[in-house]
Amino acid sequence: MSALLSASNLTRRFPGNRGLLDMLARKPRPVVHALSDVSIDVSAGETLGIVGESGCGKSTLARCLVRLIEPDEGNISFDGADVGSLEGPARRKFNRAVQMVFQDPYASLNPRMTVGSTLAEALRVHEIVPAAEINARVASLLDLVQLPATAATRYPHEFSGGQRQRIGIARALAVEPRVIIADEPVSALDVSVQAQIVNLFMELQERLGLALVFITHDLRLVRHMTHRVAVMYLGRVVEIGPVEDIFTAPRHPYTRALISAVPQLTPGLLRGEPAVRGELPSPLSPPSGCAFHPRCPIALPQCAAERPALDARGGTWPVACLRADEA
Amino acid sequence: MRAKIPLAIGMALLLLMLVCAAVPSWFAPYDPLEFDFAALLAAPSPEHLFGTDQFGRDMLSRTIYSARIDLQIAVFAMGGPLLIGSLIGLLVGWYGGWADAVFGRLADVVVTFPFLVLVIAIVAILGPGLINMYIAVACVGWVVYARLMRGEVRVQKAADYVAAGRVLGYSTGRILFRHVLPNAVRPVLVYAVTDMALAILLGSSLGYLGLGAQPPEAEWGALIADGRNFFTTAPWVSLTPGVAIVLAGLGFSLAGDGLAALLDVKR
Numbered sequence: 099m100s101a102l103l104s105a106s107n108l109t110r111r112f113p114g115n116r117g118l119l120d121m122l123a124r125k126p127r128p129v130v131h132a133l134s135d136v137s138i139d140v141s142a143g144e145t146l147g148i149v150g151e152s153g154c155g156k157s158t159l160a161r162c163l164v165r166l167i168e169p170d171e172g173n174i175s176f177d178g179a180d181v182g183s184l185e186g187p188a189r190r191k192f193n194r195a196v197q198m199v200f201q202d203p204y205a206s207l208n209p210r211m212t213v214g215s216t217l218a219e220a221l222r223v224h225e226i227v228p229a230a231e232i233n234a235r236v237a238s239l240l241d242l243v244q245l246p247a248t249a250a251t252r253y254p255h256e257f258s259g260g261q262r263q264r265i266g267i268a269r270a271l272a273v274e275p276r277v278i279i280a281d282e283p284v285s286a287l288d289v290s291v292q293a294q295i296v297n298l299f300m301e302l303q304e305r306l307g308l309a310l311v312f313i314t315h316d317l318r319l320v321r322h323m324t325h326r327v328a329v330m331y332l333g334r335v336v337e338i339g340p341v342e343d344i345f346t347a348p349r350h351p352y353t354r355a356l357i358s359a360v361p362q363l364t365p366g367l368l369r370g371e372p373a374v375r376g377e378l379p380s381p382l383s384p385p386s387g388c389a390f391h392p393r394c395p396i397a398l399p400q401c402a403a404e405r406p407a408l409d410a411r412g413g414t415w416p417v418a419c420l421r422a423d424e425a
Numbered sequence: 426m427r428a429k430i431p432l433a434i435g436m437a438l439l440l441l442m443l444v445c446a447a448v449p450s451w452f453a454p455y456d457p458l459e460f461d462f463a464a465l466l467a468a469p470s471p472e473h474l475f476g477t478d479q480f481g482r483d484m485l486s487r488t489i490y491s492a493r494i495d496l497q498i499a500v501f502a503m504g505g506p507l508l509i510g511s512l513i514g515l516l517v518g519w520y521g522g523w524a525d526a527v528f529g530r531l532a533d534v535v536v537t538f539p540f541l542v543l544v545i546a547i548v549a550i551l552g553p554g555l556i557n558m559y560i561a562v563a564c565v566g567w568v569v570y571a572r573l574m575r576g577e578v579r580v581q582k583a584a585d586y587v588a589a590g591r592v593l594g595y596s597t598g599r600i601l602f603r604h605v606l607p608n609a610v611r612p613v614l615v616y617a618v619t620d621m622a623l624a625i626l627l628g629s630s631l632g633y634l635g636l637g638a639q640p641p642e643a644e645w646g647a648l649i650a651d652g653r654n655f656f657t658t659a660p661w662v663s664l665t666p667g668v669a670i671v672l673a674g675l676g677f678s679l680a681g682d683g684l685a686a687l688l689d690v691k692r
Contacts, residue, residue, distance in 0.1 A: 161588075164592045166588055166591060166592060189594065190594035193592060193593060193594030194594060196592075197592060197593070198588075198589070198592045200585045200588065200589060201585075202585055205584050205585040205586065206584075206585035206586050206588075206589050207586055207589075208586045208604050208607075208608065209586075209608065210607045210608055211604075211607075219595075219603070220593050223593065223594065223595060223599070224593075224594070266589075269589065269593070273593060
């Protein structure tokens with residue numbers, strides 16, 4: 099399977115703020131390293147999960163993939179062609195092919211437009227169907243996301259969070275994309291509704307053969323619905339591979355920590371000691387060497403000095419840990 | 426419900442003003458320019474409900490006929506700043522950067538001067554008259570609208586539905602005018618309605634000073650000015666147009682408040 103959408107070596111820094119005193123002291127402007135050297139790819143019909151704690155760069159990655167944010171370094175290619183330089187109609191063609199579903203279903207719909215006009219606008223701008231067929235297509239899009247056709251004449255505030263997320267999905271699907279980037283699409287929803295939306299994603303993906311990048315901090319979702327998973331820590335991918343393999347035998351200590359932190363319903367499986375210590379360091383001043391070393395239970399002295407590359411290291415999938423081959 | 430009653434009262438007052446301006450002859454008992462030398466400075470009486478001025482002209486009729494000019498002032502002294510300010514606010518709020526910085530400093534400079542003083546200064550340079558007054562008000566008044574609009578646009582720009590529009594490949598013009606503007610326009614519209622009350626007061630102030638509407642165009646502020654010499658002996662000459670100003674101001678304010686509640690967006 100060849101990659102449909104791939105990003106290689108993406109780096110994105112955001113300038114931080116410095117106070118007046120720092121300016122007078124001529125301290126350099128602090129820089130947040132949101133993404134450092136991130137490479138991922140996704141193929142048609144495949145779901146790539148991206149997991150990590152808040153602030154690890156997941157959302158920045160999502161926004162880079164749809165070109166809402168331009169990366170400082172690295173490039174993104176779609177269907178084999180670089181998309182970084184696309185402008186005008188070519189960029190719109192890319193936009194049409196790569197759509198996004200947002201985290202907050204309350205903010206991602208224009209509150210002053212009916213659901214029908216929101217969907218119709220996307221259809222009209224990209225000339226998906228002739229003008230006479232727009233209403234019919236709106237109805238079939240609503241049907242696709244399991245909303246009644248009467249939803250078209252109503253406003254976003256008349257819907258629940260889960261229903262709004264369905265509308266957001268319908269809007270993304272309106273332009274017949276080949277890739278969907280879903281940035282924590284269910285984390286703002288109730289658990290009962292989460293399951294419905296997740297199932298909708300899986301069903302749609304299968305039916306439409308979409309490539310799906312599913313960003314979440316919920317590992318259970320990743321295991322349930324993705325084929326491959328990339329684990330991110332402080333703007334870097336630390337482990338990427340087939341989801342079942344990683345869940346059965348995680349090779350990076352951070353992945354192990356994440357997996358063991360998933361709440362279990364079996365009382366006997368309660369573990370004694372925590373697998374990870376301390377808090378996520380500030381991305382303003384990431385630790386030297388391997389960024390995970392201050393929290394790592396198996397860190398060696400050289401971990402503070404040397405940053406491990408993302409490499410197979412004797413296994414079948416890449417991992418960025420000096421001790422990966424020992425486990 | 427809370428909003429309905431003030432809105433209804435406000436709209437009723439404005440409707441009354443509108444009808445007076447459109448067909449003053451329906452309400453005015455006399456020709457406003459008809460002299461009645463038998464009743465100079467006559468106190469309110471059944472014949473002249475609000476008294477007469479020094480030429481015996483019926484004050485009620487004069488006030489009603491003046492509504493047309495004052496309504497025109499309310500619309501134009503609000504409309505110019507509204508259009509110019511909103512457009513500037515929309516653009517600087519969206520693009521930010523150096524345009525925003527220049528706008529910020531320029532706005533600071535304009536608001537440093539008292540509004541009325543600056544307007545009077547500009548009218549004094551251009552010469553008295555309604556058109557020049559509108560120009561002067563537009564030169565000064567756009568700042569408030571631009572600031573309101575800029576702030577709202579910056580809030581809306583960060584919303585995900587704008588990001589969604591960009592991901593869908595919508596043009597900047599479409600995003601600005603179809604998505605951002607409808608969501609950002611509410612405070613500006615509400616302010617605009619209340620601003621019409623201020624515009625009438627401003628028109629009256631300039632009329633009183635002789636810088637606004639020029640005779641023979643009658644205007645409430647000018648009417649008040651006409652009566653100032655007789656204020657101790659015949660207060661009705663100034664009070665009648667004064668009451669009209671108060672009612673019009675009340676109407677616009679109530680309508681503005683009601684509109685604010687009515688346009689409150691549900692999320």
